[in-house]
Amino acid sequence: MGSPPATRPEREVRDSVVIRFAGDSGDGMQLTGLQFTQETALAGSDLATFPDYPAEIRAPAGTTYGVSAFQIHFGTQDITSVGDELDVLVAMNPAALKVSLPDLRMGGSVLVDTSAFSDRNLQKAGYAANPLDDDTLAPFQVLKLDVTRHTLDAVDGLGLSQKEALRCRNMWALGLMLWMYGRSRKATVEWIGKKFAKEEAIRDANLRALNAGHAFGETAEMPSHVSGYSVAAAELASGMYRTVSGTEALAWGLLVGIKKAGLTRLVLGSYPITPASPLLHTMAGFKDYGVVTFQAEDEIAAVCAAIGASYAGALGVTSSSGPGIALKGEAIGLAIATELPLIIVNAQRAGPSTGLPTKTEQSDLYQAIYGRNADAELIVVAAATPSDSFEVGIEAVRLATKYMTPVIVLTDGFLANAAEPWLIPDVDLVAEFPVAYRTDPDGFMPFARDDATLARPWAVPGTPELEHRIGGLERSAQTGNISYDPDNHQAMTNTRAAKIARVAADIPPQAVSLGPDHGAVAVVGWGSTYGPIHQAVRLLRAEGHDVAHLHLRYLWPFPSNLADLLRRYDRVLVPEMNTGQLVNVLRAQYLIPAEGINQVTGKPFKVSDIERAVRTRLEA
Amino acid sequence: MTATLPQRSPKDFASDQEVRWCPGCGDYAILKAVQKALADLGARRENTVFVSGIGCAARFPYYVSSYGFHTIHGRAPAIATGVKLANPDLDVWVITGDGDGLSIGGNHMLHVLRRNVDLQVILFNNEVYGLTKGQYSPTSRRGFRSPSTPMGSVDNPIAPGAFALGVGARFVARSVDTLLPHLVETLKRAHQHRGTSFVEVFQNCVVFNDGAFASFTDKSLASDQQLHLEHGKPMVFGRRKTRGFASSPARSSSRS
Helix, strand or coil: CCCCCCCCCCCEECCEEEEEEEEECCCCHHHHHHHHHHHHHHCCCEEEEEEECCCCCCCCCCCHHHEEEEEEEEECCCCCCCCCCEEEEEECCHHHHHHHHHHEEEEEEEEEEHHHCCHHHHHHCCCCCCCCCCHHHCCCEEEEECHHHHHHHHHCCCCCCHHHHHCCHHHHHHHHHHHHCCCCCHHHHHHHHHHCCCCHHHHHHHHHHHHHHHHHHHCCCCCCCCCCEECCCCCCCCCCEEEEEHHHHHHHHHHHHHHHHCCCCEEEEECCCCCCHHHHHHHHCCHHHCEEEEECCCHHHHHHHHHHHHHCCCEEEEEECHHHHHHHHHHHHHHHHHCCCEEEEEEECECCCCCECCCCCCCCHHHHHHCCCCCCCCEEEECCCHHHHHHHHHHHHHHHHHHCCEEEEEEEHHHHHCEEEEECCCHHHCCCCCCCCCCCCCCCCCECCCCCCCCCCCCCCCCCCCCCEEECCCECCECCCECCCHHHHHHHHHHHHHHHHHHHHHCCCCCCCECCCCEEEEEEEEHHHHHHHHHHHHHHHHCCCCEEEEEECEEECCCCCHHHHHHCEEEEEEEECCCCCHHHHHHHHHCCCCEEEECCCCCCCCHHHHHHHHHHHHHC | CCCCCCCCCHHHHECCCCCCCCCCCHHHHHHHHHHHHHHHHCCCHHHEEEEECCCCHHHHHHHECCEEEECCCCCHHHHHHHHHHHCCCCEEEEEEEHHHHHHHCHHHHHHHHHHCCCCEEEEEECCCCCCCCCCCCCCCCCCCCECCECCCCCCCCCCHHHHHHHCCCCEEEEEECCCHHHHHHHHHHHHHCCCCEEEEEECCCCCCCCCCCHHHHCHHHHHHHCCCCCCCCCEEECCCCCEEECCCHHHHHHHC
């Protein structure tokens, strides 16, 4: 760990770097990436990450479909996307190289573990010839290292099996990359110590591999064309930061939400499904804060338990992904009919049906807005970034409790797992929105309404003299008793819709994220496409194009100024990771000729995808 | 909560809603039995919640003056579980039928019993779908002719009690709609049990399956066909209590 030798060349300064760690799904690439992220965040860089892993837990080793990757984009500037092209690729085997090489920029660096390039692995990856021997890697700076041998040497003498020893390869690679970018190993050393506290030999082996990789860089065993790099800390507002994933931020948002509402309990009913399960895992740790998590027997039971909890005065929340949300549809209708608060989190994934469980998409917008039997409106909001998920969580609680309605929160597989630095907010500054249960029996009627919000009272079992019955059968306005009266059904249907429509006046007007509030082109997005759209619009504006970026959090109802705002632009372009859903909703609502920019590859948009698509439209 | 509870009569647990079951339906008797049991138990209306699914039986909560939630088909056990998660102090009763509880909601019934959530389940078993006009149900016997099984059902019926025991229920009881004292007592015992109590009630559907249980509920046959289990008492039945069962301890243990 000593200081570098004096002969060491100066570190090259870089504004931003994109690195991808890629290997077999059992190679520990996600952990490697997370640790690199941790050290990078502690060094003060702004960053964005993109974990990309197969649906199979341990796909057959060496196959291309078993490749697990973790990408991080970090730098001194405002980082809003995960990076279009890789500057550095760490490929632990031929399959990882094969899958990721197309994303490496010309002249980028690739680190390969030469031992992994056996005939068998080459064959499994579909390489006819060894790419290390032909000109496949000619356009790149190649770092051929025998990571396997170095790792085995480092852990020698600890009495590990060959298999156990080889599992430390990722730590060796991590050590080298931490050296290359001048990062500390402190947090990783602590993490290893904690994770393997009960397995001394494994702990020591991981530490040795980590340090050996680092020392390898530091002691100038590196080829002459490779040097260390220096990426200065980003100019972020001062304060206490932490790395946060979309899932974590949303969980904390919901938690702060119930505190601000003055509720003592949140019940999360959930059934495991990729990529939504991490919310269940995260919230299962909030027991001390009034959160009860319930892993139900199925998706339907999960939402029903949440509804039962809301009926009894807690905030019911359920989380899933598209296929699970489909199963919850009937129950969501019940919550709409009985006018109970409920939050439904949909971490969208590529579909239809099982689709691509671990790949991202935003193709459940129609499902969120329209996907129930009958005229069944609710509120739909979407988070744009990991940090934004926190605010969206709070806002969902506010709207659900204030309007006594289900709220669907849309995230996606990318957003749920992606991480970025987060200035830990002062929650005391978040406005309170206390909930008042109905307790006064005088004049109580279960479906009497608040004049402003049209919300019905929340009268909770356990309250004397407010005993009443509610249910899915149409309810008489005011009393809530069963009513088959034609005029009553018309009136109740109108009132339910009007209640949701009123939300438009209770949310912030739509703002412009970047650019002018009128002009030639508005690029309108929602959800996790925020980063790439923002960056693309920034680049186009730098070239002098008259382009603005608008990003919608409120998808149903829309902010009240949205129609006027959109009409102030000559053209409205809507990039989405679906075949055109928001664009059609905007067209249907406002009769404007909005145009879609659509892509469903299971991967987030690249900045260049959007930049190119917008440029093409501008020139057309 | 130490204050003296007001003594209430069964009619204190009747809501102001007009009961709309078919004249002669067994549900009336069960409603009466539940209201009597609640009064006997000194239940508090504000702390009592009836949760039901869909079906004739599921209208039940509208007719009780406590809190009530008429939900969706088969899901009452899941919603009731959520109610208990939010407020374990509430006294929750799930009202379901053979179709609601054992067909569309069979999975939820399985899991509420497995988890032993502290609530009471009353399953109204009439061996037929009433509200949808007479199709066979999961408890209909083989050969049952219905609009959906004109040649007779070929499915084996499920035995609710065996199902409940099979998934680990700790309190399983059976009664008959017309046996008011027995039913009231059974419901009270169910209420006293901490955990999920499962009570199957043979309920006569006068329109679509009249007399389904007559072979053992008819007054002339009942005493010869019914054996009422009571803890610590001999398992005897018949007009003069001359018939019965006894287990040989030696044989039981050799089998186990």
